[in-house]
Amino acid sequence: MFQRGHILLNARCQTAHTNADLLNSYIGQLLLQPGLNTAICLTAASNNDGAAVTIQPCTGSTAQKWTFAGNGQVTVYGNKCLDVTDGKNADGTKMQIWTCSTNNPNQKWDYNVWANTITWFNKGKCLDLTDASQASGNKIQIWGCNSGNINQVWDAGYSVSSLPTISQNGQYGTNNCGTGSDSASKCQTGWINSASDFCIWGPPYLAAIGDIETEAVAYCTKSGRGARTIPNGALNGVHFVKTPEYVQVTGVGNFTKINVPHGDSGGELDNRGADGKGNPIGGLLYGNSFGTNLQYHEWTSFLSDGEFCIRACVGARATALCNHVYDIMGCYWNIPASYSSGVFESCAGDAALPMGVYGTSTWSQGQKPTPSAHPAPASSNCAAIPTVSVSPALARRDIAREHLGLQRKRYTNPEFPGATPAPLL
Numbered sequence: 001m002f003q004r005g006h007i008l009l010n011a012r013c014q015t016a017h018t019n020a021d022l023l024n025s026y027i028g029q030l031l032l033q034p035g036l037n038t039a040i041c042l043t044a045a046s047n048n049d050g051a052a053v054t055i056q057p058c059t060g061s062t063a064q065k066w067t068f069a070g071n072g073q074v075t076v077y078g079n080k081c082l083d084v085t086d087g088k089n090a091d092g093t094k095m096q097i098w099t100c101s102t103n104n105p106n107q108k109w110d111y112n113v114w115a116n117t118i119t120w121f122n123k124g125k126c127l128d129l130t131d132a133s134q135a136s137g138n139k140i141q142i143w144g145c146n147s148g149n150i151n152q153v154w155d156a157g158y159s160v161s162s163l164p165t166i167s168q169n170g171q172y173g174t175n176n177c178g179t180g181s182d183s184a185s186k187c188q189t190g191w192i193n194s195a196s197d198f199c200i201w202g203p204p205y206l207a208a209i210g211d212i213e214t215e216a217v218a219y220c221t222k223s224g225r226g227a228r229t230i231p232n233g234a235l236n237g238v239h240f241v242k243t244p245e246y247v248q249v250t251g252v253g254n255f256t257k258i259n260v261p262h263g264d265s266g267g268e269l270d271n272r273g274a275d276g277k278g279n280p281i282g283g284l285l286y287g288n289s290f291g292t293n294l295q296y297h298e299w300t301s302f303l304s305d306g307e308f309c310i311r312a313c314v315g316a317r318a319t320a321l322c323n324h325v326y327d328i329m330g331c332y333w334n335i336p337a338s339y340s341s342g343v344f345e346s347c348a349g350d351a352a353l354p355m356g357v358y359g360t361s362t363w364s365q366g367q368k369p370t371p372s373a374h375p376a377p378a379s380s381n382c383a384a385i386p387t388v389s390v391s392p393a394l395a396r397r398d399i400a401r402e403h404l405g406l407q408r409k410r411y412t413n414p415e416f417p418g419a420t421p422a423p424l425l
Helices: 019-023 209-215 330-334 396-407
Strands: 031-034 040-044 053-057 066-068 074-076 080-084 095-099 109-112 117-120 125-128 141-144 154-157 189-194 197-202 217-220 235-242 246-253 267-270 284-287 298-303 307-313 344-349 379-384
Touching (some): 053 095, 189 246, 197 307, 209 267, 298 330
Parallel strands (some): 189 284, 235 344
Antiparallel strands (some): 031 154, 080 095, 189 197, 235 246
8 A cells, every 4th residue: 555645657667778879878069077066077178189188167168068979989079089098907097088089999988877987898997086086177087897986977968058959869859948938848958946946847748647758848937948837826835945965846736737637646757767868858957056057967756646746966875865766656755755735935954865775775666565755854944935836037146045035934844644763874
């Protein structure tokens, strides 16, 4: 028996793909950002053979725009390739760029979309953030691949100022959505900033979530982002929480207004999906909570006819806190929080325990018995707002002003129904 609020969906199976397929799955010029900090980017020091490869603050400059070529090369400046200096297969060898050469083994790479690692082809070495240093100018190295090593996580993404038309092959809609609003928009670029400024993924036409998850489009509370807007009155309760490691929005409403069939118990949307391309395929998510216009590479969301939740994570625990393998467990289990009707608020809060992790054990979906979800973390400094309705997207300078309202009152979220005390980690 599932608890109230659980959104059900047939569990998805990951589709087998070669890394070569995945290296080609991202279209156009990419920012490559270390998992520890999405505000810094892989950068070529100059457009010269032998130029060092370092990290620098992300600016979207030409030196930071990399392309996954179909032959396993990772290119910059059009004709320069990510290159292992002198082909030296030793831990600590620093990276360089060099004029691309067909079949040069020093320039052959795999990108593993499940682990977000860039691996030197058939060498057992991974692109590595040297000493985990986030200092500008830190030269990037290769190191023996080690599953779970956050220094070897490299997220592939896009500058919001130069979004591609599409970011994935097989994509239903578009990422470069313009500045208008259209009830028939196929925009698949979303935002999450506050209780009054967020987007959720929904069907582009009347269809069950589980049947249309690869084609979902963005529905936003702000106009002017090229997306569809959430109709006024569709949201009956909204709860925004910012923690040190993620932001999330949870709530209830009537989502038949955004093409969810009445009675649909819903499904999961996330950044990977069954084939590594995401649900929706090509869906991109941005926000300003941890820096201006930062892309969230790890996020998870659920939607039914009456309930929604979305969480976007940053930092070393992003994958664990935005895990999306529990796709039949729904909002209450994956994102324990307030789902009260009639309440609209933005809060600060503590990070939750990773879903599915209980002490030293990790529960796998389908195992019996099914454990209770973790309790909802306490939240505080909540700012109440009367309701959430469509309004123009805020100018950048006004976003911080809205967040200043978080100091107005104190509030503690109760644990959700049926929660049991979380075991110590």
